[in-house]
Structures are given as C-alpha cells and as structure tokens.
Amino acid sequence: MASSRDDFVIAIRSAFLKKSNKQKFSLLTLVFLSILIIILSSLDIKLIRQTKNIINEIVYRSSLIVSYPENLIIKSINEIIDYSSFYEEYKKSIIEIENLKSENISNKIITSENEELKALIEDYSLTTDKILAKVIVDHNSPFLKSLIINKGSKDNIKIGTNIYDKSYLVGKVVEVNYKTSRILLISDLNSNVPVSIAPGNIQAIVSGNGQNSGEIKYVKGNYLNDIINNSIAYTSGTGSIYKSGIPVGKIEILKGQDPKTLKVNFYSNFNQLKYVFAEVLSKKNEITETKNEEIVQTNNLTEELKITDKLKLDLLNEQIEIYTNTNLKLLNENKELEKKINDLNIELVNLLNTIDSQKNIINQSKIDNIELEFLKLNLIYSKKCTKTFSNPKGFKFGTNKYRECVINKGKLQW
Secondary structure, eight states: OHHHHHHHHHHHHHHHHTSOHHHHHHHHHHHHHHHHHHHHHHSOOHHHHHHHHHHHHHHHHHHHHHHHHHHHHHHHHHHHHHHHHHHHHHHHHHHHHHHHHHHHHHHHHHHHHHHHHHHHHHHHHHOTTEEEEEEEOOSSOSSSSEEEESOOGGGTOOTTOEEEETTEEEEEEEEEOSSOEEEEETTSTTOEEEEEEETTTEEEEEEEOSSSEEEEEEESSSOGGGOOTTOEEEEOOGGGSSOTTOEEEEEEEOTTOSSOOEEEEESSOGGGOSEEEEEOOOHHHHHHHHHHHHHHHHHHHHHHHHHHHHHHHHHHHHHHHHHHHHHHHHHHHHHHHHHHHHHHHHHHHHHHHHHHHHHHHHHHHHHHHHHHHHHHHHHHHHHHHBOOSSOTTSBOTTSHHHHHHHHTTTOOOO
C-alpha cells in the first residue's frame, strides 16, 4: 500500500516538474478543487447535498450532450456494421436464389426433356416402323449440313432411310456404320427433294441452300406463276427417294426478285434437333412390303398387258381404217380409170374410124394412081399386049392378063 502511494507521489511529482508555470498552476488548482470536492462530498450538509445533486445533474446533462455525438457515431457504425452484415447475407441470399433458379431451370429443362422424350416414346410406340435416335454433332463431315445419329446397321438402318423430326422431313441416311449413321439434311447443297406443292399439286424440286432453308430450283410445266405465298410443299415420292406425303416446308415468294424466286422455309429447325426418328422396316413389314411390291408388279404387268392389248387393238383398228380408206381411194381411182378408159376407147374408136376413112382415102388414092399409071402405060404398051392377028401372043383387051402386061410394060407372062 505504501509502495503504491509512493509511486503515485513520484508520478505526480514527475508530471508536475515537466509542466510550465501556467500548467503547474492549473494542475494545482485542479488538485485543490478535487480534494475540496472529496472533503465536501463526505460531509452530510443539505446545501452541499443540493449542490452535489445540481452538479450531478449538470454533469449528467453535460455527459448526455457530450455523449450524443459519440452515441450517434457508435450507432451509425453499428448500423453500418449491421448493414454490411445484412448486405453480405443479402449477397449470399442472392447467390442461393440464383442457384435455386438455376436448379429450377435445370429441373424445368429436365422435365421438358422428359416430357419430350415421353411424347417421342409414345409416338414411337404408336409407329412401330420408326426408331428413336439421338443426334450427335457431326465434326468430320464431307457435307455442309449433316448429322450423326446413334443408330446403325445393327438397328436395321440402311442407306436411303428417311429421317423425321416427329412428322416432318429432316433428311436421309447417306452413310451407315454398325452403331452410327450419317444423315444428309435437306438443307444441304447436295440435297434435292421431289415435292408436290399445294394447292394445285404442282410438281417441283426443292434444293438446299446450305443454310436452314431451301429453294425451288425446278417446276414441271409452266406452273411457276401458279404458286402462291404460304403454299405447302410435301414429298411427291417421285424416284422413290422419299415416301410421298411428308411435310417439308412453306413457300415464301421473295420480293423484288426477277425471275421469280421461291424460298422454302423448312418446318424443322435443324440446329435444335436432339432426337429424330428413323423409318425402318420390321421383318413383318418387309414381308408385307415384298408382297405389296409383288402385287404392284403383278398389277403393273396386268396393266401393261392391258395397255399392250389395247395398243394392238388400236393398231388393228388403225390398219383397218387405213385399208378401208385405201380401198375407197382405189375404188374411186378405179371408177376414174374406168371412165378414162371408156373415154379412151371412144377416142380409140373414133381414131380407128378416122384411120379407116383415111385408109380408104389412101387406098382410093392409090387405086386412082394405079389407074392413072395404067392408062399412061396402056397408051404405050397397048399394041404390044393386045392380041391381034399380027400379035397372037397378046391378050384380050380388058382382061387381067392384059392389065398385068400393060403394068409390066409389055412383058408377057404366062
């Protein structure tokens, strides 16, 4: 106890010695007042007690006034600390909410995928000739637009197998492995799909443009201007490349294009495909398909035979018609020929008559000439040819012998 008091005295002394005169006076005054207050507080005097209460009240009020900024600062600091804690908790809550949202979205996506798969499986169960396949990204494809599916030859997939997005056409199989297959999308530049366009049942070909749409590259006949906006294109089955009646897309007529350009907006979004259907034939369906093909071939053969018989009959009828027409022409020509022959016969008769008359005239002329010649010769050789007493070898005048003698210029012939 004594040592502590000595330490206090030494501390007071050292503090007192280090101060200046003014500070020393102030310090002594404070010490004196403190001692006086201690002494007075120990005395039980009413005035002192009242003074003490007043002083306590003043000190209390002063302490309140002095402590208000401090309390305000402390309160503000505490509020800031609380706000910081709340903000940290808020950030944690936000992160938890975001995580919950992500989980909720993931759950919704999973639920949606499950519902989609369920619908696809139900569709698959209803269409036994289609199998469900998962789409795999095709990284090493020689084609611009193609996909890989997780079904192959073990699943009865073959080259040319039609691929669907639900009921819409996606493409066809162009490469088959044991467990996977490559699909050429109808949007690829190498794809050409024979289609029928409704309304009008207009035959055309849709070619891919390397994007997510196609173009009408060929229209059979002069029906290009008959195609209207929002017409529907579906497979025609021409060439047996695709089954007939599969929806492909809608026609959009591009404005300001000359010549008329027709764009085909495909029903399926090939960038969003996760599952597709591959149409395969079961053994039962293969047998049925074979029988159907045989029936079709038989019907086609029957139709061909009918067509052949009809053609033969038509040919015979044509030949009969030709023969009939030919006979009629020949009969007409014969009649004309007969008429011409009759006319010619008449002309011939007339000519013969003319010839006869001419012959008669000629003969008459010849006779006249002979007679004239005879008369001339008779003047000369009548004496030589006439039988007289002096010419017993002559002939009687007027006989044929006489005439011959004259004509022979007096040569007697016996």
